[in-house]
Amino acid sequence: MTEVTLSNVVKFYGKHKAVHGINLDIANGEFVVLVGPSGCGKSTTLRMIAGLEDISAGEISIGNRVVNDLPPRERNISMVFQNYALYPHMTVRENLGFSLKIASVSEKDIIIAVDAAAGILGLDQLMDRKPAELSGGQRQRVAMGRAIVRHPDVFLFDEPLSNLDAKLRSQMRVEIKKLHQKVGNTIIYVTHDQVEAMTLADRIVLMQDGHIVQVGTPLELFNEPLNTFVATFIGSPPMNLVDGVVVGTDRINLGDALTVPVPLSARGLVRDGQKIHFGFRADNLMPVGHAVQEEGEKVTLELTVSLTEPLGTETLLFTNVAGTEVQAKMLNPRPVRPGEVLTFDLMLDKCHIFDAASTNALRS
Amino acid sequence: MIRRRLPEWFILLLPAIIVIATVVLIPLIFSLYSSFTPYKLTRPSTLWTWIGTANYEKILSDGKFWAAFGRTVLFLTVVLNVELVLGLGIALLMNKVTWGQRTLRTIIMFPMMFSPILVGFQFKFIFNDNIGLVNNVLQSLGYNVALPWLVDGKLAMFSIMFAEVWMSTSIFAILILAGLFAMPRDPLEAAKVDGCTPWQSFRHITLPFLMPFIFIAMTIRSLDVARAYDIVQIMTGGGPARRTELLWTLMSRTGYVDARMGLANAMGYVSILLSIVFTIYFFRKLSAARAELGMAG
Amino acid sequence: MQMDNNLAHRNRTHRNRKHVLKVLHFTALFITMAIICIPGLWIVLNSFRPTVEIMAKPPVWNPTFTLEHYRAMFGGAGQGGVPVLSYFRNSLIVSVTSTAIAVLIGMSGGYAFARYRFKGKSSYFVGLMLFRAVPGVALSLPLFIVFARVGIIDTHFGLILAYVAMNVPFTIWLTDGFFRQIPKELHEAAEIDGCTRWQAFWKVEFPVAKSGVASAAIFAFLTSWNEFALASQLTRSVGSKTMPVGLLDFTAEFTINWGGMCALAVLMIIPALILTFLVQKHLISGLTFGGVKG
Numbered sequence: 001m002t003e004v005t006l007s008n009v010v011k012f013y014g015k016h017k018a019v020h021g022i023n024l025d026i027a028n029g030e031f032v033v034l035v036g037p038s039g040c041g042k043s044t045t046l047r048m049i050a051g052l053e054d055i056s057a058g059e060i061s062i063g064n065r066v067v068n069d070l071p072p073r074e075r076n077i078s079m080v081f082q083n084y085a086l087y088p089h090m091t092v093r094e095n096l097g098f099s100l101k102i103a104s105v106s107e108k109d110i111i112i113a114v115d116a117a118a119g120i121l122g123l124d125q126l127m128d129r130k131p132a133e134l135s136g137g138q139r140q141r142v143a144m145g146r147a148i149v150r151h152p153d154v155f156l157f158d159e160p161l162s163n164l165d166a167k168l169r170s171q172m173r174v175e176i177k178k179l180h181q182k183v184g185n186t187i188i189y190v191t192h193d194q195v196e197a198m199t200l201a202d203r204i205v206l207m208q209d210g211h212i213v214q215v216g217t218p219l220e221l222f223n224e225p226l227n228t229f230v231a232t233f234i235g236s237p238p239m240n241l242v243d244g245v246v247v248g249t250d251r252i253n254l255g256d257a258l259t260v261p262v263p264l265s266a267r268g269l270v271r272d273g274q275k276i277h278f279g280f281r282a283d284n285l286m287p288v289g290h291a292v293q294e295e296g297e298k299v300t301l302e303l304t305v306s307l308t309e310p311l312g313t314e315t316l317l318f319t320n321v322a323g324t325e326v327q328a329k330m331l332n333p334r335p336v337r338p339g340e341v342l343t344f345d346l347m348l349d350k351c352h353i354f355d356a357a358s359t360n361a362l363r364s
Numbered sequence: 365m366i367r368r369r370l371p372e373w374f375i376l377l378l379p380a381i382i383v384i385a386t387v388v389l390i391p392l393i394f395s396l397y398s399s400f401t402p403y404k405l406t407r408p409s410t411l412w413t414w415i416g417t418a419n420y421e422k423i424l425s426d427g428k429f430w431a432a433f434g435r436t437v438l439f440l441t442v443v444l445n446v447e448l449v450l451g452l453g454i455a456l457l458m459n460k461v462t463w464g465q466r467t468l469r470t471i472i473m474f475p476m477m478f479s480p481i482l483v484g485f486q487f488k489f490i491f492n493d494n495i496g497l498v499n500n501v502l503q504s505l506g507y508n509v510a511l512p513w514l515v516d517g518k519l520a521m522f523s524i525m526f527a528e529v530w531m532s533t534s535i536f537a538i539l540i541l542a543g544l545f546a547m548p549r550d551p552l553e554a555a556k557v558d559g560c561t562p563w564q565s566f567r568h569i570t571l572p573f574l575m576p577f578i579f580i581a582m583t584i585r586s587l588d589v590a591r592a593y594d595i596v597q598i599m600t601g602g603g604p605a606r607r608t609e610l611l612w613t614l615m616s617r618t619g620y621v622d623a624r625m626g627l628a629n630a631m632g633y634v635s636i637l638l639s640i641v642f643t644i645y646f647f648r649k650l651s652a653a654r655a656e657l658g659m660a661g
Numbered sequence: 662m663q664m665d666n667n668l669a670h671r672n673r674t675h676r677n678r679k680h681v682l683k684v685l686h687f688t689a690l691f692i693t694m695a696i697i698c699i700p701g702l703w704i705v706l707n708s709f710r711p712t713v714e715i716m717a718k719p720p721v722w723n724p725t726f727t728l729e730h731y732r733a734m735f736g737g738a739g740q741g742g743v744p745v746l747s748y749f750r751n752s753l754i755v756s757v758t759s760t761a762i763a764v765l766i767g768m769s770g771g772y773a774f775a776r777y778r779f780k781g782k783s784s785y786f787v788g789l790m791l792f793r794a795v796p797g798v799a800l801s802l803p804l805f806i807v808f809a810r811v812g813i814i815d816t817h818f819g820l821i822l823a824y825v826a827m828n829v830p831f832t833i834w835l836t837d838g839f840f841r842q843i844p845k846e847l848h849e850a851a852e853i854d855g856c857t858r859w860q861a862f863w864k865v866e867f868p869v870a871k872s873g874v875a876s877a878a879i880f881a882f883l884t885s886w887n888e889f890a891l892a893s894q895l896t897r898s899v900g901s902k903t904m905p906v907g908l909l910d911f912t913a914e915f916t917i918n919w920g921g922m923c924a925l926a927v928l929m930i931i932p933a934l935i936l937t938f939l940v941q942k943h944l945i946s947g948l949t950f951g952g953v954k955g
Contacts, residue, residue, distance in 0.1 A: 050557060051556075051557075052553055052556065052557075066669070066672065067672075068672055069671075069672040069673070069675045069676045070671065070672060070675060071556065071675065072553075072556045072557045073556060073557070073558070073559040073560065073561070074671070077557065078557055078558070079553075079554070079557045081550050081553065081554060083548075083550050084550070085548075085550030085551050085553060085554035086551065086554075087551050087554070087555075087568075087569060088551070088573070089572045089573070089656055098555075098558055098568070099558035099559050102558060102559045102560050102564055102568075103559055146554070146558070150558075150559075371777075371779065372773075372777065372858075373773040373776075373777035373779050374773075374779075376769045376770060376772055376773035376777075377769070377770050377773045377774075377785070379765075379766040379769060379770070380766050380767070380769070380770040380789070380829050380833060383766060383822075383825055383826045383829055384789070384792055384826050384829060384830070386822075386826070387804070387822055387823055387825070387826030387827075388792050388795065388800065388826050389792075390807070391800065391803035391804050391806075391807050392795065392800070392803065394803045394806070394807060395799070395802060395803035398803065398806070405806075453689075454693055457686060457689055457690050457693070458690070460686060461690070468690070468694070470937060470938060471694055471697055471698065472697065473937050474697060474698070474701065474934070474937060475697060477883055477887075477933040477934070477936065477937045478701075478887070478930065478933060479886070479887030479888075479889065479904075479905050479929060479933075480887065480889065481887070481889045481905040481908050481909060482887070482905075482908070482926055482929055482930065483700075485704075485908055485912065485922065485926055486700040486701065486703070486704055486926070487700065488912065489703075489704065489707070489919060489922075489923070490700060490703065494718075495715060495716055495717075495718070495720070495919070497703055500720035503719060503720060504719070504720060504722070530696070530697075530700070534697075586794070587790075587793045587794050589796075590796030590797060590798060590799075590890075591797075593796065593797070593798050593889075593890055594889040594890060594905070597889070597893075597909065598908070598909050598912060612796060612798045612799075612890075615798055615799065615802070616798055616801075619802050619805075620805075620894065625802065625806065628802050629802050629803065632796075632798070632799035632800075632802050632803075633799070635796050635798070635799050636794070636795050636796065636799050639794040639795070639796055640791060640794050643791070643794050
């Protein structure tokens, strides 16, 4: 039984409130990702779960036991650090086996456990090297091996891939996901990279300024963001937001003589004169003939392309809607010259409305 | 036209070489030479007699010399180890302090800045059997004993060791503290998670990392070790009745009081050898420790 | 709910333990600082107590204040004929001069080691360092004989010469470490801008290394100021004896004038204390730069 529960967890650094009353229930075997911009409190929360930081208020339970004042070694957790934190004077083998040695496990059992972990992570060739002789990716795998060798209740990952180059990062993401499928323990993972969050998580916990903004599956956060912060944080490229004013009860004036209907999901939730943000993703604004779907409620616009970013399978087009720079996607791309004018379809059923004052989504 | 110029580094180094050659190298050579003569200050002509290794044989067969030598080695061993342990402890204590670090570090450095003569004087006063602080306190607490801190053989050795430890522990404390500051924190947190008690973290993670710093401190101390001469000279003068005679006080007495310069110089060379042996020993250990760590993250 | 009680108990035990550890930590630090400060403070205190009180048996614990020792020291011939001020003057002259010269020579040598590559560099370095291992006493024997022959016993010059030689190795080591910290590019940029090697040094590298040179200077000064073994043999009369020698003489001559001796000691401590304040930060980094970087 290894659920993790946080009740009203608060953290003060002196007078500064870094974490404001977090409540979170993590189920057994779940892969939960804490994500958010720098300074949002995600690492602090993780370290409080680990026992590396004191809890100023609130309660943390791991598997039904309250662990507030217990030191890390009594919480049955293991952790993978951002900078790997390998023991520099020990070989890979000694690094992996260190925690077992401390727990007075027999030599024989240590060898078995260490070899098993090394096998899973492909470290067999490196066992006698010291950390200084390893590459970044290798060190990361040793750090992970060190974590799994103990079979703890909960794995904690603190931005483990931040120091790796892009290619290595995508490789390691796959490794971590495979590891979870194989070993199945509860994993709490912290990152600032929303791609990692989306690809790895069973559930995402998006944090900002010490608060939890939204909790849900990746697709929930992608398709039903609770406010503009979630909407622009999740998804790449970020959601486009255009300022507008509600006219009547069912139309929105975006400026530049452009009006759009209020999306179905928001009908009845807006009032005349309300200032809103109109949101749509690049996937929802595509040139005619180079789009995903042609059917559905839509608005057709003639827009000038100012910049292109060819990605191969698709091209990102930078253009301007009602005075705001937005990005659009082009499938089956052909070369586009800056300044070219194209006909775009804006699919309305996928659009979102956010109240400008509260930034909250207006959705039924 | 090509003018031959001496390499620049040589010119820059030249003053240093000249000064050291004149004031250290040449006298040392002279000292070596005179150790093979029965040179007495009172009879200058004896400088030109060559008696080979007679002086060395004399001191190596002299019980008093061996007593002083043994006492010196004992003194150094005890003192260096005590300073290491205390210095380590103090560094660990100071490491955890959040505010007032600067004040603490300044206070720690005071003993290092005092002249050894001054340190010796302090403790000569404090350990004085009649009016010293220690005995006065003991008396006021009701123990009517006037402990002969500077007279009894064992107590006197303790007193001079105490003075020396008081003076030089700071060097260890400061260097080890620098090491603690330089240490990456992450492995310590990993150790906490891996199940280490604070003692285990210290033993398996902190201590190995600190070894180079410890050996640097030992090496530096070995260079300076003869400063103890000043302390002993003012506290006990090597006495009473030679109970605290160390190699250096014996040397000084033989040369300046007995005026047997040749013999004294022979002893001098033995003491130089002793210093160098200690220094090289610790320097070797330092290099080994550095290699162990890979000297990288 | 047995497990809950157990767990709550464990949480509480850890909390208590943390608290107790904090108290112990503070106490240990306090005791350590006390042991360090008490001897010095005791000396200072006693320099202001009348001799009668110092010698009192049973011991008197309420101190009375008097300036008699200081008055005796500064007035006339000093403490019963011991010319304290002369000693102070000698120490000052010798220390300042030898420091200035040693720093110049040391800086020059340190620069050579830091910036140039040449054959046998490491052996020069090791040799230089090993000279420092020579005990002052051992060196004083031949120096005494040689200086006596040359006739510079009992002169400021002789002592200054000896101290310069003594301080040069360490100064070289310190300044070498500091110069290595300065990127070569600074110097090269200056040369490209038109400076000669000499000008580049004084305008660019020296200002940056100033704090390092300052700590080397302070260290050299303190070494000279506090030195005893050489001074005790190379000086003979009031004209050149330094304070450490003076203190020893005093204790040998006036065995019960503790108050006076304390006053003398106080006079000796003051420069050391002031300099410690100034150099605290630099000295640590100086020792560790040279040490850690090798």
